[in-house]
Amino acid sequence: MVSRHSFHIVDYVVFGATILISLGIGLYFALSGGRQKTTSEFMVGGRSMKFLPVALSLMVSFESSIMMLGYPAEVYVYGAQLFIKLFGFMAAFLICRVLMIPLIHPLKLTSAYEYLDGRFKSRTVRQLGTTLGALSYIFYMGIVLFGPAIALEAVTGFPQEGSIFLVAAAAIVYTAMGGLKAVIWTDVFQAVVMFAGMLAVIIKGTIDAGGIKAVWTTAAKGGRLNFFNFDFDPTVRHTFWGLLLGTFARSSGLVFNQSTIQRVCSTPTLAAAKKVMLIVSPAFWITLTVALIEGVVAYAYYVNVGCDPLESGQIQNPNQIIPFMVMDIFRGLPGMPGLFLAALFSASLSTISSGLSSLSAMTWEDVLKPRLPNVSDFTATVIAKVSVVAFGFLSCGVAILISFIGGTLTQIATSVLSAFNGPLCGLFIIASLCPWANAKGAIAGAVVSAALMMWLCAGATFSGATRPTPWLPPAPTDQCSVDNMTSLIMNTTGLMTSTTELHDVTTVGAVAEPVTGISVIYTLSYLWLAAVGIAVVVIVAFFVSWATGFNRDGNLDPRHVIYLSDVIRNIFTRGKKTNTDEKLVKQGSINTIVIGLEPGPAAETELPLLATTINNGLDPAHINQAKN
Incomplete structure (x- = not known):
């Protein structure tokens, strides 16, 4: 890929320092305290973590390259409608504080799926939940690994596969060494780096775009401030209802999530656990808003300079817009591109390490512990650490597969993960809120929902039947230099596509062929997929529970029901x-x-x-x- 700029040695120093500090934190917790020799310390930090670092860790666990690249890319090509999603996120987290934490914290869980076993008194339900949870994490980590890879390739030409294995290796090392304590404290450090990088981009980009007023005026004229679309058509990619209600359903998966429950249970008291969610809700809102503002600033900047890098063919993927802009606005300022890349990798590292920590806890508690009852605690901890390495490399393979899926990272993540999160969230909902549900109903509901959602998500992703959404009018290209425009026809590296190929389904005014037959179901907006998965679980579970006599009161432990x-x-x-x-x-x-x-x-x-x-x-x- 053609790039006009290159990294300075200072950029590599800043970037390298971030990786080394993260590894240093892992080494510190590997050599201090209990030295991660017990499963309690390795998996839940000895249940003695302070609420503030836990809150910051939980926040950045869900704020990865998907947020730092996908959200700005979404705004750049589709507009700022995504802002409505924040209300859905906020509602889900607040309900989590009121309902889920008082239910989960007193149970002192290590794995979220222990709860399912206790609620239904069925190891089958627990194993089913564990399987869906593990698949969700593996694919989520793969998507997150893919994000910084395309960014680094855009600005330095570094191969995607190399970036994927670099990020994964760093996360594997400090997670395996320092356990949950290392994950939480590296998350705190990485949160600071992430915010610094994002704010630097917004401030410098705003200045170069002509100031705050010019940014918002330009964005409004370009149609990027298109917040409200009250269309009730569920096939429209983004509507107010899909963004609000669909995101609420999707966010419920973040509530009934191993990372969330593992961190909640690492705090010593219920009051501390509630404080965690009280901090996470507004902090999550702020960081996602900052990411959306980055997209607005990027559009205003390229309108001001008169050379849209997507339209001119300088980049092939909207997810590369922010790293490409970083190399533009920080030209002549060594260290600043490195800071942004460090912020991007920090966001990804925090998510990957959280996922690896969660998967290791699930592997031991849900899969191996019941089968190896006589294993010592030290041996169990070693097994958990080895599982971190195995899942890390598995996620690298998924990341390479994700590179073949088109679209913004936000859409890719929501579409792919809904296949697992929808059924899993539905399983937790009927467990906690539906006393009538029995184990047979839970199993039937989750299996039917998972099968349906995998088929639906695969069809929507690969069939081409999804209703195309035109990109908004791009920034002008009249000020692009000859070198910029020449890149449009250069394809010697095999990494670029022509403008026609890139915009074949997104050009303004594109007319799609009518979709008929069973393919009509694939036109459902990706925002509604998780909600469909939850609904199927509840409906199927009700009828199967009804047919099998519902749940008998004597079989229900009231501690497991809200x-x-x-x-x-x-x-x-x-x-x-x-x-x-x-x-x-x-x-x-x-x-x-x-x-x-x-x-x-x-x-x-x-x-x-x-x-x-x-x-x-x-x-x-x-x-x-x-x-x-």
């Missing part, structure tokens, strides 16, 4: 105890106890005691005796 009536009553009584609470306490409902406690320090200290009391099978009336 009673919405309790939650609603708690909202209206503002946490005060009622006579109904006392009755339910006698029945052993941990959720009722959580809701019934007065907010404040007392609740924070009494909750673990209450949970322990009930877990031990004691009558809650003996709580005072247990205190003494």
Whole structure:
């Protein structure tokens, strides 16, 4: 690929320093404290992590190259409609704080899928959840690895495969050495680097585009501030309803997620776990907004210079727009391109390390531990570390496969992951919110949903039947130099495509051939895929549970179910105890106890005691005796 700029030695130093510091943090936790010799320390940080670093770690776990490259690319070619997604994310995280954390934290889980086993008393349901969760993580990591690879190729010509294995190797080393503690503290460091890189791009890009007013005026004239489309057609790529409701369904997968539950359970108290989500929600909002602003600034910048790199053929993929702009605006400022690349790799490293940590915990707790009951804790920790290496290399293979799928990273991630996240999220929803669901219903619902979603997502991705969405009018190309335009016809490296090939389904005014027959289902917008997966699980589970006698009350442990009536009553009584609470306490409902406690320090200290009391099978009336 033709590139007008190159990296300076200072850029490589800045980039290399980021990798070395991350490795250093992993080495520190490998040699300090308990030295990661137990599964508790390696997988959940000894359940003693402070809420602030855990919150930052959880935030950047979901903010990878998909955010740093995919969101700006989406704005550049389709507009800023994606901003509506943030409301769906916010709603999901807030509901997580109210419903999921009081349910999950007292159970002191290591694997999220232990919960499914406890709820349904079925190892089959647990293994099914573990399989879907593992597939989701492996594909997610593959997509995240692909992001910095195309960025580095765009600005330096470094091969994609080399970048993929570089990022994976770094994440594997410090995750295997330092466990969850290393993952969390490297995430904190990488969050700082990520923010610094993104803000540097926005500030310098805004200055070069003519200032804040010029940026927003240019974006408005170019149709990039197209926030609202209230079309009810579910085949339209982006509508207000799809972005809000579809994202809410998709975000529920982030709530019922091994990374989320693993971090929540690494905090010592319920109050600390709630603080984690209280911080994550607005922080997630802010960082995604910053990423969207990058796309607006990029468009305004290339309008100002009069040379759209996509339209002129200088880059082949919209996901490369931000790294390409970085090399433009920081020309003559050694170190700044390196800072951005460090930020991009930091975002990816945080996600990869979180995924590897989660997969190692799932592998041991859900797959190997039940089959190797007599293995020592030290040996179990070694096995978990080896699994980190295995999953790291597996994700590299997936990343190479992802390179053959077209579209922005945001669309690729949502489409591919919905095949697993939708059924998995539906499984957790019926487990926690539907007391009537039994194991047979859960298994049938998850299997049918997974099969349907894999077929639907594969068809939507590869059939070509998806309803094409025209790109918005590009920035002008009248100021492109001869060297820029010459790159349009240069294809000697095999990495570029012509303008016609690149825009064959995205050119403004493109007319698609009508889709008929079974292929019509593939025209559904990718935003609705997760919602469809959840709905199928709930519907199938209901009918199968009904046909098999529903769930018998005696088989239901009330600690594993959220009673919405309790939650609603708690909202209206503002946490005060009622006579109904006392009755339910006698029945052993941990959720009722959580809701019934007065907010404040007392609740924070009494909750673990209450949970322990009930877990031990004691009558809650003996709580005072247990205190003494």
